Amino acid sequence: MGYRIAEEALKRKHKVTLISGPVDIIPPRACNFISIRTADELLRELKKIISKADCLFMCAAVSDFKVSEIATKKIKRDKSVNIKLIPNKDMLKELGGYHKRNLFIGFSLETENLVRNSYIKLKSKKLDLIVANSFTRSHNPFGNNKLDVTLIDKNRRISKIRDKNKAFIAHVLLDKIEEMWYLKNK
Numbered sequence: 001m002g003y004r005i006a007e008e009a010l011k012r013k014h015k016v017t018l019i020s021g022p023v024d025i026i027p028p029r030a031c032n033f034i035s036i037r038t039a040d041e042l043l044r045e046l047k048k049i050i051s052k053a054d055c056l057f058m059c060a061a062v063s064d065f066k067v068s069e070i071a072t073k074k075i076k077r078d079k080s081v082n083i084k085l086i087p088n089k090d091m092l093k094e095l096g097g098y099h100k101r102n103l104f105i106g107f108s109l110e111t112e113n114l115v116r117n118s119y120i121k122l123k124s125k126k127l128d129l130i131v132a133n134s135f136t137r138s139h140n141p142f143g144n145n146k147l148d149v150t151l152i153d154k155n156r157r158i159s160k161i162r163d164k165n166k167a168f169i170a171h172v173l174l175d176k177i178e179e180m181w182y183l184k185n186k
Contacts, residue, residue: 002059008170039088050098059107092125103128
């Protein structure tokens with residue numbers, strides 16, 4: 001989804017920085033591309049550029065947890081292993097101090113209570129808009145499938161986009177963001 005949003009923003013002549021972990025998608029040539037591997041790297045790169053951004057889209061599925069210790073050597077099969085997980089930093093909460101003049105857009109993936117849980121996330125992270133995705137056996141938002149998403153703004157206005165590809169969703173999302181930016185800065 002992030003790549004489709006970057007492509008749509010570039011079509012509209014916006015300056016785009018795309019920060020991405022390892023994927024098998026080629027980034028748009030016209031964007032500033034930053035490759036990262038870990039959530040800590042993502043947060044470090046975001047802190048470097050956020051003060052210059054008008055809008056932040058956080059559509060990565062960053063894990064809530066990471067391993068507490070990374071092995072420096074191969075772990076042999078004959079050993080018993082316990083893996084300890086520790087929480088990753090909450091990216092949007094860490095960046096909250098930068099949210100004075102720009103728009104923050106988040107994404108949520110929910111298995112139940114889509115609107116309620118997504119709205120709670122929007123409020124707790126002080127987002128301007130959240131794109132809510134449902135994950136069920138019959139609806140998987142990953143890959144190139146057609147999606148159903150629900151846009152929820154901070155005033156609890158809800159828009160639904162049904163059975164559309166990510167390029168179409170990016171187009172509608174950018175229309176909404178440009179309108180929000182105009183209203184915020186008029």
